[in-house]
Amino acid sequence: MPALCRDCFSTAPGDGPACAACGGRRIVRHDELFALTVAHLDCDAFYASVEKRDRPELAAKPVIVGGLTRGVVAACCYVARTRGVRSAMPMFQARALCPDAVVIHPEMAKYAQEARRIRAMMETLTPLVQPLSIDEAVLDLRGTEVLHRAPPAVTLARLAQQVEREVGVTVSVGLAANRLMAKLAAEQDKPRGFAVIGAKEAASWLAPQPVGLLPGIGPAAVRRLAALGITRLGQLAALDARSALLRLGPEGPELAARARGEDGRPVSPERETRSISAETTFDTDLSTVEALEAPLWRMCEKLARRLATKGFAAGGVVLKLKTARFETRSRAGRLGAATQVPETLFEVARALLRREADGTPFRLIGVGASPLLPAEGADVGDLADPEAPRRAARWRAMEALRGRFGEAAVRQGRSSGKG
Structure with missing residues (x-):
């Protein structure tokens, strides 16, 4: 049966539990090991792993990345998972399950930087790399055997070792005949795993x-x-x-x-953006329109930036509210025309908010764009809204100044509110 030692990359590790070449015990055996080309790579507890890398004293401790007092768990290490903590769990529940956990506020810029390093390593192996999230991607390595002088399984094992040595986090690999089965395989042997599901099985x-x-x-x-x-x-x-x-x-x-395990989706380097949104959890619950408008405005500003960065415009607005009892309310409103301007987003979102702010205490507010439309048709103006181009030009000018001189260089009245 084809076999691979993940420690020394020998393809003749012998039949025993240890590799005949290096003595390592991380051996993968599978009938289709060297014939499969589609792989799903998933970083193990990515945010928490980056934090443990930067703070070695936390190596054996339970670590939770998320809101310090409220909000939800963004990520947790495997030590915390043994106590029942899971991603997206309310923070108060996670703290109750694991009171000795070290809770760290997320640093998204740092995680994004490390994700880009890992993505660059993947892209040296094949042009067919499709990002799925900040910490996972799917690769198609068909036709790369000559380039790397090794079948895809060996190339992937080398990549996993490279990420661990150079970035300081571990990844799990799922190898299969298509995207669906590769994803399911990657979930079977975490952390630091390498699982194979063949087409025949x-x-x-x-x-x-x-x-x-x-x-x-x-x-x-x-x-x-x-x-x-x-x-x-x-x-x-x-x-x-x-x-x-x-x-x-x-x-x-x-x-x-x-x-039945059938999946005809190709691996495409272009990641399909289905939604763009922004949300925030409050330090204390808010219940009045006046208190909720300030954070709503900030989320509209953040949403506008994300739309511009990704080359989209909003054709409608989705308001998200989460009550103190963790009940979610979602309301949608259409825009008269596509926009990237926070003022326009805010007007629709505020109208939705006023219908929902009935005295209920809310712990979270968010705003999203749906449907997503091409940026080229945004804020062009018409008889119903001739001022749209001026608002867009004003917003772009303010963003340019902020880019040069910092966020505080230009502030609108609503931006100074607290909430």
Whole structure:
């Protein structure tokens, strides 16, 4: 059976538990090991790993990255995970589960810088690198054997070691025949893992798994499928296209195909941006329109910057509010025309806010752009809003000054509010 030592990269490590060449025990064996080319790379507890790298004294301690007093867990190390802490968990709950945890406020600029270093290493191996988030990506290494003088499995093992040595964080690798199975493989052997799911075994590997394992099937979908008597992926996979359509609706045939391990999506270097938003959690709950407007304005400014950076405009606005009891309210409003200007975003968001601010205490406010439209058609002005180009020009001028002289160089009246 094909085999690989992940410590010395020998492809003849022997049949024993230790590598015959170096004595290492991180050996991967699989019938399709050297034939598969699609890989999913996921950094292990990325934010927490970067913090532990920078503060070695925290190596054996539980570390949580997130809001210091409120908000949710952005990331946590594996020590904290053994206590039940998970990403997106409310911070008060995480602290109750792990009272001795070291809580660190996230430094997104630092994490982004390290992510760019890792991404650059990936891009030296293949042009087919598709970012999925700040800490994970999918790669297609087909046709790279001659360039790297090694099959993709060996190239990936070398990359994992390079990231660990040069960046100081570990990654887990999933190797498979397509994107879906590579992602599922990467989740099987964390941290510092290397898991393989071959094309021949994909359907049988999936069959006994609960339907919730499949990406895109959330709790609501799990309940809906259970009501139909479908709890395992094998049951879903057994549906032919017609049966899946009749029982599950328009998405049924694709869902059944994925349950069989089928995925025709290519690996594309262009990451599809589906949504852009900004949100903030308050130090203390806010309940009045007046108190909520100041942080809403700041989120509109942040959203406007993100739209401009990514080359999009907003065709509508989505307001997000989270109550003190962690109930989420989401409200949407359309814009008359596409915009990148915070004033225009704010006017629509504020109208939505005024309908929701009924005295309920809120712990979080956010604003998003939906749908996303091309930036070229933003703020061109028309008879209904002839001032749009002037607002856009004014905003760009202020942003240019801030870029040269700092954030405090130009401030609008709303920007000075607190909340």
